[in-house]
Amino acid sequence: MHLSVLGLVQGVGFRPFVYGLAQRLGLDGWVANDGEGVQIELEGELPNLQRFQQLLHQELPPLALIDRCEVVERPLQPERGFRIVQSRATEANTSVAADAAVCPDCLNELFDPANRRYRYPFINCTNCGPRYTITRRLPYDRPYTSMAEFQLCGGCQQEYDNPSDRRFHAQPNACARCGPELTLVDSAGETVEGDPIESTLRALRRGDILAIKGIGGFHLVCDADNSAAVERLRKRKARDAKPFAVMVANRASLESLVELDEASARRLESSAAPIMLLPRRQRDSTRLLAEGLAPGLDSLGVMLPYSPLHQLIFFEAAGRPTDAGWRSEPQSLRLVMTSANPAGEPLVIDNAEALAQLAGFVDGLLLHNRAIDCRCDDSVVQAGTPPMVVRRGRGLAPQILPLIPEGPPLLALGGWFKNSICLAKQQRAYVSPHIGDLNNANTCRFLEQSVEHMRRLFAVTPEAVACDLHPDFFSTRLAQQLAEQWRVPLVAVQHHHAHIAAVMSEHRLSGPVLGLALDGIGLGEDGSAWGGELLLLEGAGYQRLGQLRSLPLPGGDRAAREPWRIAAALLHLLGRNQEIESRLPYPGSPVVAQMLRQGLNCPPTSSAGRWFDGVAALLGVCAYNQFEARAAMSLESLAAGRCDFQGAHLPALENGQLDLLPLVSALVDEADPVRGAQRFHGALVIALEQWVMEAVQATGLERVALGGGCFLNRLLRETLCQRLRQNGVKVYLGEQLPCNDAGLSLGQAWVARQRLAR
Amino acid sequence: MIHGSGGKAMAQLIEGLFLKAFDNPYLRQQNDQAAFSLPPGRVVMATDSHVISPLFFPGGDIGSLSVHGTINDVAMAGARPTHLSAGFILEEGFPLRELKRIVESMAAAAKEAGVPIVTGDTKVVERGKGDGVFINTTGIGVVPEGVELGGDRVRVGDHIILSGPIGDHGVAIMSLRENLTFETAIESDSQPLHDLVADMVKVVPGLHCLRDPTRGGLATTLNEIAQQAGVGMQIQEANLPVRPQVAAACEFLGLDPLYVANEGKLVAFCPADCSEALLAAMRAHPRGGEACRIGEVVADPHRFVQMQTRFGGNRIVDWLNGEQLPRIC
Ligand SMILES: [Fe+3]
Ligand SMILES: [Mg+2]
Ligand SMILES: [Zn+2]
Ligand SMILES: [Zn+2]
Structure with missing residues (x-):
């Protein structure tokens, strides 16, 4: 019998697993990786062959996923025994796995003084370790990874060759004798003598800022309990108020920091090991944690040590205990870990680059000599029911999703913010990790490299290119250029159409569906700025059923950075222009009042996000967005998880247009910002519910897909979903991909497929 | 009538x-x-x-x-x-x-x-x-004999020199048209530059290129030349002269001075070793008194014009298809 297996089957211990299974069932034959997936040839008794097929699915290794398993008729070569055949490099159609956090078995060895890998920072096995970040091309095999330059020592080679060993064909297998090693250098690049982990901990404890090379890139690290160090880090990163994530030793150490639910804890401990955004504990129980980690926000990003290197720092801090007790007890060391990317540029991954770019930032660098081939930021997941992916990076990327509409292989280049790209081939969509905001040259170059890398990795030759409608995005220009160069069609997809299509694609929805996009700004078909749209999607197209009443944006994009300008616009719409100067005494407010009166540089937008900005500023919560969506996040934090439906004003619904101004009118003189925030959320949810229900009744459709960045607001998301479901509506949200612009590329691919199919 | x-x-x-x-x-x-x-x-x-x-x-x-x-x-x-x-x-x-x-x-x-x-x-x-x-x-x-200027003559390593503050003309026109009042009046910089140019080419006949950043402002001009010469450019925000009242007006109005029209300024591209002499000649002339070096030409297959911001970031100063469309999502 010959089996052809497709899916996530390379680099996840699949061949050793097949080997073991064949041995157990007394089957002869061989297993081999190839570009298509894994080929298995089996000879033996029929019941055993059938049993094999069953167990193949039942006992699948944790990181593996089978998309398809076909029995192929072909003449068998007589074989004796079972063996693993060397890789054949054919067309790569298989998947590369995401990086996996260090597993419990490896941790036991890491902390065991008797083990030959005691305190070896690059320990791994077939169930854990780096994957995507070290893979140059497929098939996933050591010569095609950045481990190629390390020659396995005798001991490691034996493990690698021994089918019964848990490191059998673990491509990054290594030990202190033969594998990568650590070096601590000072800011001048001089090696610091002594044990690198010991010195690293000492430096962190005295308040130094270090750059530490991890799995997908460098982090800037300091002691989270040292306010001065955190302050210094914030200054150096020029991150005014953007929250920092914290790494602690284990689940127990999180208890004092955040409200930890079981699902989130399990997610933190999973092989993806993302940063989880969790509700903060009340201040008094938060011991000495530096002020200013996440100013003004009620949630905190936390993560657990996912690489053996991180584990060793905590092990050192615990005093290298010989019993395992410390691993389940609270530990005092807490580290700020923030990605080392100078001002919005891509994450630094290379040692030389780190020395050149970070030396001025940091007091030292903890380097290693295993190259990072693919940059991968930490993934960020927001707790909730269900949890929402905010950023997809290490552990979650590359994402392989089923893609329903049949069609040619294609490339979708995404948006401008939080860019990601998507390759479609046959029934699958491959979504890249987070690439970044395309406002700087290095991120644009990284986007280009990602196109090349992903194409090589998944062997896709695009026959169409998809992009956003906005003509001034680098992604759009690159799409135009590539389409011309490859002589293939270019498909431009409206921003919010793509937002909703991404959700439909994830949930494999076809046929007519209602879509509610609550977003910042995306260019509309009419050239104006959309962002609060009620759509009806069907086939390749969509219909715009309604939109939010439009707001003037005094100063264009500047208004998105300065919410007080939106507050001014709201006052103006309420006929209270003359109050702008006194209520919003910010530099330029008289000019803004005049701009609003004259309609000067005040492009209109139906964006939903801007209403959050305006209300936040009216309530005195946030006048300037020092980082994206700060106003909206602060407003949500202020509401503290509560919607106040009391006195929710009926919104004005006219010709499908939803006017939120009456809600604002009721809040504009609210003296208590907390009550204001709760009433705004409450009234908004009711208004949106009515808006959607009216469309449900008018169209007879009962499925609604929600998309756009505003749905990262957990209070809005959960309350609205709940109310819609109570009305018997089926509600869909992005689960694998973020609802923000990171999901656009998948939506574009989905729409392009439908359009090309016509 | x-x-x-x-x-x-x-x-x-x-x-x-x-x-x-x-x-x-x-x-x-x-x-x-x-x-x-x-x-x-x-x-x-x-x-x-x-x-x-x-x-x-x-x-x-x-x-x-x-x-x-x-x-x-x-x-x-x-x-x-x-x-x-x-x-x-x-x-x-x-x-x-x-x-x-x-x-x-x-x-x-x-x-x-x-x-x-x-x-x-x-x-x-x-x-x-x-x-x-x-x-x-x-x-x-x-x-004059020996002078040959053109966008295609710009070379990697050239210094980029600006004759004075940007944005005056566009902001002055808009302020008047829209009846805006600012603390300090803003005047158009409309002026003839040929005398200044005469002094410049006399001192540095090997000058590569001159351009007046009128419509679309400095950003558009730099991008045009980058395309023409097949090069990239790196400028520094800290070196970019903008009068305080123009900067403030732009901030209030949500305009980027880089894209605002000028009528009496020029940008010069010259070999690095001539830039000091050129600057001296410009500063000696009444219409170039505030001349300064704003950046340099770099090799870049993407032909990006980049600006190092005051906060240390490096952003792309893009060319735009028509007007500036909002894009913040
Ligand atoms: Fe968006
Ligand atoms: Mg002219
Ligand atoms: Zn392991
Ligand atoms: Zn070894």
Whole structure:
């Protein structure tokens, strides 16, 4: 019998697993990786062959996923025994796995003084370790990874060759004798003598800022309990108020920091090991944690040590205990870990680059000599029911999703913010990790490299290119250029159409569906700025059923950075222009009042996000967005998880247009910002519910897909979903991909497929 | 008031107005053309039609602007402008008093620049078919021996030098048009640059390129040259001169001074080893007193124009398809 297996089957211990299974069932034959997936040839008794097929699915290794398993008729070569055949490099159609956090078995060895890998920072096995970040091309095999330059020592080679060993064909297998090693250098690049982990901990404890090379890139690290160090880090990163994530030793150490639910804890401990955004504990129980980690926000990003290197720092801090007790007890060391990317540029991954770019930032660098081939930021997941992916990076990327509409292989280049790209081939969509905001040259170059890398990795030759409608995005220009160069069609997809299509694609929805996009700004078909749209999607197209009443944006994009300008616009719409100067005494407010009166540089937008900005500023919560969506996040934090439906004003619904101004009118003189925030959320949810229900009744459709960045607001998301479901509506949200612009590329691919199919 | 095209008396009146204001030997001959010979060297010719609202603004009017604009276009080839022509399209009903003011201002600008308006033409269009007055000017000039400028001559390593603060003209026009008042009045920078250019090419004849960042501002000009020369550019925000009142107005209005029009500034590209000499020559001239180096030309297959911001980031200063569309999601 010959089996052809497709899916996530390379680099996840699949061949050793097949080997073991064949041995157990007394089957002869061989297993081999190839570009298509894994080929298995089996000879033996029929019941055993059938049993094999069953167990193949039942006992699948944790990181593996089978998309398809076909029995192929072909003449068998007589074989004796079972063996693993060397890789054949054919067309790569298989998947590369995401990086996996260090597993419990490896941790036991890491902390065991008797083990030959005691305190070896690059320990791994077939169930854990780096994957995507070290893979140059497929098939996933050591010569095609950045481990190629390390020659396995005798001991490691034996493990690698021994089918019964848990490191059998673990491509990054290594030990202190033969594998990568650590070096601590000072800011001048001089090696610091002594044990690198010991010195690293000492430096962190005295308040130094270090750059530490991890799995997908460098982090800037300091002691989270040292306010001065955190302050210094914030200054150096020029991150005014953007929250920092914290790494602690284990689940127990999180208890004092955040409200930890079981699902989130399990997610933190999973092989993806993302940063989880969790509700903060009340201040008094938060011991000495530096002020200013996440100013003004009620949630905190936390993560657990996912690489053996991180584990060793905590092990050192615990005093290298010989019993395992410390691993389940609270530990005092807490580290700020923030990605080392100078001002919005891509994450630094290379040692030389780190020395050149970070030396001025940091007091030292903890380097290693295993190259990072693919940059991968930490993934960020927001707790909730269900949890929402905010950023997809290490552990979650590359994402392989089923893609329903049949069609040619294609490339979708995404948006401008939080860019990601998507390759479609046959029934699958491959979504890249987070690439970044395309406002700087290095991120644009990284986007280009990602196109090349992903194409090589998944062997896709695009026959169409998809992009956003906005003509001034680098992604759009690159799409135009590539389409011309490859002589293939270019498909431009409206921003919010793509937002909703991404959700439909994830949930494999076809046929007519209602879509509610609550977003910042995306260019509309009419050239104006959309962002609060009620759509009806069907086939390749969509219909715009309604939109939010439009707001003037005094100063264009500047208004998105300065919410007080939106507050001014709201006052103006309420006929209270003359109050702008006194209520919003910010530099330029008289000019803004005049701009609003004259309609000067005040492009209109139906964006939903801007209403959050305006209300936040009216309530005195946030006048300037020092980082994206700060106003909206602060407003949500202020509401503290509560919607106040009391006195929710009926919104004005006219010709499908939803006017939120009456809600604002009721809040504009609210003296208590907390009550204001709760009433705004409450009234908004009711208004949106009515808006959607009216469309449900008018169209007879009962499925609604929600998309756009505003749905990262957990209070809005959960309350609205709940109310819609109570009305018997089926509600869909992005689960694998973020609802923000990171999901656009998948939506574009989905729409392009439908359009090309016509 | 100006009446329909038929009025012979009116045509004579206007003719008389021009003759008197622009008075020079060529015009006095009263031919349909001007005949003259040029000094030796390559001849440069440029034309520009001026359409602006409001017609009068702090620091100038459509008349002086139409002289400066074309003189500067000629001068950006490194040439010394020698002759100008002027074509007027007047809307029926345009006040004669205003026309007189414009013509006199034009004459004064030409005289100050030392470039005579040697031939001209006037047409009157029906009411509603024009916007008061449109002025087309054409200029001719001669490039000195050994000077050859062009966007394609820009090289990696060249220094980028700006003759003074940016954004004045666009902000002045907008402030007046929209009736905005700022603490300090903002004037247009409209001025002729050919004397400054003459000094520059005398000191550094090997200059690579000159360009006046008018419509679309400095950002558009830098991108045009980057495309033309197949290079990238790196500029520093900290070195970019913007008057405080212009910076504040731009901030309030949500404008980026890099994209705001200028009418009396130039940007120069020169080999690095000449930049000190060039800067010294520029600073010695009254129209280049605030000259400064804003960045340099770099190798970049993407032809990105990048700006190091005050916060240490490096952002792309993009060229835009038409107006600046909001994009913050
Ligand atoms: Fe969006
Ligand atoms: Mg011109
Ligand atoms: Zn392991
Ligand atoms: Zn070894």
